[in-house]
Amino acid sequence: MTDAVTMEFVQRLGRLTDKWGLGECTGGLWGILLVSGDAMTQEELGKASGYSPSLVSVALSRLEELGFVVAAGRRGRKRLYIAVFSFMDALESFLRRIVDNEVTPIVENLSRRLQEIIDQKHRANVERLLEEFEKGKLFITYILSTMKKHKDLHLRELEQALQR
Numbered sequence: 314m315t316d317a318v319t320m321e322f323v324q325r326l327g328r329l330t331d332k333w334g335l336g337e338c339t340g341g342l343w344g345i346l347l348v349s350g351d352a353m354t355q356e357e358l359g360k361a362s363g364y365s366p367s368l369v370s371v372a373l374s375r376l377e378e379l380g381f382v383v384a385a386g387r388r389g390r391k392r393l394y395i396a397v398f399s400f401m402d403a404l405e406s407f408l409r410r411i412v413d414n415e416v417t418p419i420v421e422n423l424s425r426r427l428q429e430i431i432d433q434k435h436r437a438n439v440e441r442l443l444e445e446f447e448k449g450k451l452f453i454t455y456i457l458s459t460m461k462k463h464k465d466l467h468l469r470e471l472e473q474a475l476q477r
Contacts, residue, residue: 343376405460
């Protein structure tokens with residue numbers, strides 16, 4: 314991974330995944346595997362990325378846990394890793410985790426405990442916030458259903474489908 318275009322892509326993907334809470338190294342390694350399209354060892358990924366062996370190990374474990382990469386056999390005694398999750402798959406997974414792990418618990422907690430708020434002004438503000446979170450959850454759920462329905466289309470087909 315020495316060309317400037319590839320390295321910029323890998324760095325940008327690392328920054329994006331860092332914003333998703335996955336860490337920059339995790340995204341960088343995933344980007345290297347996506348661009349190469351080949352199975353690579355932990356050592357090869359370390360050399361390509363410049364990250365330490367321990368950081369690469371932790372990031373690969375996280376990528377495997379998320380389903381972004383899988384072990385694809387061995388080269389000698391070393392495990393080979395290959396990317397199996399596309400960007401669209403990762404975006405879908407990220408949005409699903411936001412709904413399931415962040416937004417839904419907030420909505421459920423506020424809904425369940427709203428009547429415990431004595432101050433009328435605070436209750437009105439929480440009711441407004443609850444409605445916003447419920448709307449946000451619906452929007453993300455709608456986006457997820459649209460992604461699932463259309464993500465396998467070619468770009469031009471997707472553009473046409475979304476214009477309808």
